[in-house]
Amino acid sequence: MKTLILPARIDAASAAKAFQRPRMKNLFGYLTRPVKRAPDGLPASIELVWMPTYAFRIALSRAGRHSDIWVSVDGSYGGFALFERLGALREEKPDGEVFPPVLDPQAAEKYAREGLVKYILRKRGPKPNIDSVEEMRLYHTPVWVYYFHRLGKKIDLAVHDAYTGDPMGGNMRIAVLNAFIRRQSP
Numbered sequence: 001m002k003t004l005i006l007p008a009r010i011d012a013a014s015a016a017k018a019f020q021r022p023r024m025k026n027l028f029g030y031l032t033r034p035v036k037r038a039p040d041g042l043p044a045s046i047e048l049v050w051m052p053t054y055a056f057r058i059a060l061s062r063a064g065r066h067s068d069i070w071v072s073v074d075g076s077y078g079g080f081a082l083f084e085r086l087g088a089l090r091e092e093k094p095d096g097e098v099f100p101p102v103l104d105p106q107a108a109e110k111y112a113r114e115g116l117v118k119y120i121l122r123k124r125g126p127k128p129n130i131d132s133v134e135e136m137r138l139y140h141t142p143v144w145v146y147y148f149h150r151l152g153k154k155i156d157l158a159v160h161d162a163y164t165g166d167p168m169g170g171n172m173r174i175a176v177l178n179a180f181i182r183r184q185s186p
Contacts, residue, residue, distance in 0.1 A: 004089055004090070004137060008163060009165075018167075019144075019160065048143070049098075049099065051140060052076065052139075054109075055089075055139060056072070056112045057070050058113070059132050068134060076103070078103060080118075105136060117130065142162030144161075144162050157173065159176055
């Protein structure tokens with residue numbers, strides 16, 4: 001089934017190198033080791049999953065002038081961001097595990113409005129009014145998940161954005177863990 005996705009621009013080998021990069025957080029590679037290794041020495045305990053995200057086009061008005069802005073809300077935990085990648089969205093079948101949204105569209109719209117209000121209030125100058133939601137799109141974002149041993153036999157995971165290659169925060173890590181738990185529970 002085809003769905004709307006933000007395509008993955010970072011391949012598995014590049015993601016594996018990013019996860020294995022020595023840095024202070026992993027004591028330069030001494031504290032962590034992958035659950036499985038490939039014959040080339042790179043971690044094989046890495047997978048691509050697709051997390052749900054809502055994109056909203058919200059109408060704004062000020063002094064008789066109308067405009068709109070695209071914002072996104074994570075469908076798992078409600079994280080807000082301005083959305084500038086509308087042109088990059090494609091309709092195709094994602095390769096890997098696709099997780100459904102936890103938030104319904106009404107709850108996601110509430111997070112979008114609250115986040116936009118906070119964003120507008122932080123800006124200097126005249127503030128526009130937030131009018132209505134003109135359009136809503138559900139799409140899936142690619143996330144690389146890396147499984148590794150931390151301090152002995154404890155298994156942990158780290159997540160990276162497969163579109164930009166940047167590490168993702170604790171909220172996304174918890175959202176991925178919760179998605180795996182929901183998938184396994186009856």
